[in-house]
Amino acid sequence: MEEKTIEREVIYEGKVFNVEKHVVSLPNGNTSVRELVYHNGAVAIIAFDEKGDLIVVEQYRKAFEQLSIEIPAGKLEAGEDPIDCAGRELKEETGYAAEELKHVFDFYGAPGFCSERVHIYEAVGLTAGERQLDADEFLxxxxxxxxxxxxxxxxxxxxxxxxxxxIQHWHIRTLK
Structure with missing residues (x-):
């Protein structure tokens, strides 16, 4: 059931992702076109404060023009280890440092056209500190x-x- 690329055209090369158009050979011998987004991936962190509440960030998301409540997260740099990125992003966005980051699961949010793999970690043993937001981050x-x-x-x-x-992972854990 594999699709083999016959032709490949780079449409866009950006800071966060690249876009390519592929002509592919289908398993039945026909051809089709795939428009693909290539992304280095991302991390997200499940972290709880001293009361056991989930730490989230609220930020404006231009893609859908509204505020969004999300767990702390960020994109991987090329070749970066996801666990290192998770520690950095937790510190940058919340000010917390984790004694340990435990891998929970990975997922692809839009596998039909995008290669972005998101690595989810749970932060354990938090120590509060100062946030270190990027210059273009407001949350x-x-x-x-x-x-x-x-x-x-x-x-x-x-x-x-x-x-x-x-949150669903958290909820399921509480039911056990």
Whole structure:
């Protein structure tokens, strides 16, 4: 069931992702066109404050023109180890440093056209400190109880996939 690339055209090379158009040979011998987004990947961190509430950030997302509540996250640099990126992003966005980062799961958000793989970690043993936001980052930190987080998913306030999956993971853990 593999698709073999016959032709490849680079459409766009950017800072965050590249776009290519591929003509592919299908398993039945026909050809088709695939428009693909190549991305280095990202990390996201499930972290809890001293009360056991989830640490989230609220930031404006230009792609859908509104504020979004999300777990801390960031993009991988080329060749960067995801666990190193997770530690850096947690510190930058929340000010917290983790004694340990435990890998929870990975996922592809849009595998039909995008190579972005998101690595989810849980931060353990947090120490508070100062945030170190990038120059183009503007966000506010918040915390959410599990009940509030589930409510915000149910009412459509939290729409970010990685955050929804993290909250569902948290909820399932509490049911065991």
């Amino acid at each position: 506010e930190n918040q915390t959410l109880s599990l009940d509030r987080a589930l409510e915000l998913i149910a009412n459509g306030t939290i729409v970010d996939a990685k955050t929804i999956m993290a």
